[in-house]
Amino acid sequence: MTSEVVEDTADQDVFGGVDSHADTVHIAVISDNGGHLADAEFATTPAGYAAALAFLNAHGRVSTIGVEGTSSYGAGFTRAARAAGLDVVDVNRPDRAERRRIGKSDPIDAYAAARAALSGRASSAPKDDTVAGIRALHNAARSAVKARTAALNQITNLLVTAPEAVRARFGRLKGTDRTEALARLRPAGDAVHTAVLTALKSPARRVKELTAEHDALTKALDSQATAHNPGLRAAYGVGPDTAAQLLVTAGGNPDRLRTEASFAALRGAAPVPASSGKTNRHRLSRGGDRDANAALYRIALVRMSSDARTRTYTARQTAAGRTKKEIIRLLKRAIAREIFRYLTTTVTVPGITDPRPPRQARNITLTAVAQHFGVWPTTISRLERGLSRDDDLAHAYRAWIQTA
Template identity: 30%
Template sequence: MVTVGIDAHKNTHTLVAVNENGKRIGEITVDARPKGHEALLSWLRDLDDVTVAVEDCRHLTRRLEADLLIAGHRVVRVHTRLMAGMRRGARERGKSDPIDAEAVARVALREDNLPTAVLAGPSRDIKLFSDHRKLLVEQRTGLQAKLRWFLHELDPELCVPSRGMRRFCVLESLATELAEKPGAVAEIARDMLSDILALTHRINAIERQLSAIVRVEYPALLQVPGMGVLGAAMIVGETAGVTRFRNKDCFARFNGTAPIPVWSSNKVRVRLSRGGNRRINTCLHMAAVTQLRLGDEGAAYFAKQIDAGKTRTEAFRLLRRRISDRAFAALRADAQLHANEPTMTVVAITLTPKRATGVQAQAAA
């Protein structure tokens, strides 16, 4: 058996092959271009029973991983801290591309249950759309905050509803108010209003695309009480494949809902985990809040914990962990449902507005 470690960079990839004892038996450096990938695959064909390990830097290795997977190789990912620890314990001193690649290979030879790379599927599309939507919402929020100050300067009595600048009727009303006002402040405000309108159309279009993908690919996750399309999309994108978690406890540790033990002697105590993926944790928190507001099974579970002597904070944390377990089971069910289906999903975002508005007409004029 041969294990090949890859140290990936923007312009070059360095490969080092080691045998089952960890001894280096081969080395090659290729360009990080299609021709270099062809040379790399040709070099791997001369090796028997190959496992390829790459440092987990997916912004650099995604194209390489795809070529390796299409060629039929098994690819595992090695976390940077594991590779760094192996390098420090090596006999060869220093840091170079071959040293790093050899460290990656030896970690893959030593460690079991490393994450396995797969071809990109719907989950990556969902993450890309979700992250892009988040960026657009942040841009819109910054413009809305600045516009409110300009509106206050132009007319202190002009009332804009809270969160109203995401509604087309409010934007049209503001456009009418600003249409006849002279001066630089009013002109900048009209430009900001036009930008907010354009961003809102794009955000709504992305939300429609996310809804279309999530409802088809992850129906079980949407059945979790309190879980909406945007929350489900964020969980799917950040999870990056539920099969890499052995059980619900590993998933809970990943998202920060598993408590951390802080006890000695015979008195068992735990504290809140401040780590984990905070975006998934936020989605689980909002699902818990929604369950309490709707008064369904989540509210009954919360009341049961209060009756058992838990504080409201402890009961809420237990509810959030319960939703984490439900989400994990739903993700497993959805993964099993689509196990035999094609993994590639192509989705095009249509940014054409559904209807023309007064703001658009004024912007065109």
């Protein structure tokens, strides 16, 4: 532990800065005019957090604490500081240009965080813990997908160099059929065939297990996301994974995002000027949270393919000479505006499963309903079971079933 106390500062306002790591946090204290007062290192334990807060309070009235990584390594200290009634703001790590200029060390980063809190450059409140469960489920589900993809790629690579008899038997199969056939294998034959078939069976069984694991995690994730924000989950094109990503990025307290424009910038959906000479245009943003940007992209693609209003808009913009990238940029910006309203406004979502009992009472088949509305029977079935939402179709269905 190192410290450097300049003078008695017990009666003045001070600002704290925290450079967080897995095992330690480095705390720096500066005065309200930016003077360095002291810095020290503490363990990431309850006792260490208590000592760190006592260290800060010993130098004056703590106005604000800037913490690097409030949702990662600094999460424990952030919880302790907020429980103690202290104001905490989230600080971005210094960019590369600044680090090349002033260097890199724990004290330097901690003092930089304190200066960011003093100047107001860091002003965002940290995310609260209400989405911690959604974040955990989301990470686990994505991990299962990555592991399943790796296993599927392993199967494909093994079949490329497998003996001709094995390739002829399993190479023509695709998707689930191939996985099921390989998982049921009973390796036999000479040493080479036995080894190859054993190697193929192992990742195939892994794929089946990971698929079941992912389905269970997605179901739990859907339940959590729907309970946390039913309006967001009910929005057209927003599935469990997409809703979870948007909630994780915004945090459980989206009021920390003061304006809709700042929300769009956070998701990399704010238009960036790209004009030069006689050209006056904007381009897609390359900044912001790229996972959240990908979530907006998925929503845009779903709506471009199946939402009537979006398809009409896309056709109109195409006729005006815009490229697909430009149209997607415009859609993502509009979707960000819509999502911001869902995150900051409580939306009551009506149930959509009520048409099923009257349909069954009237002995009307799913096929008859689907033919009337010009959709697939699966669409009506998923709507009745609450597996997908389409409020316009649900309203029309309710009105029709009462007179059918």
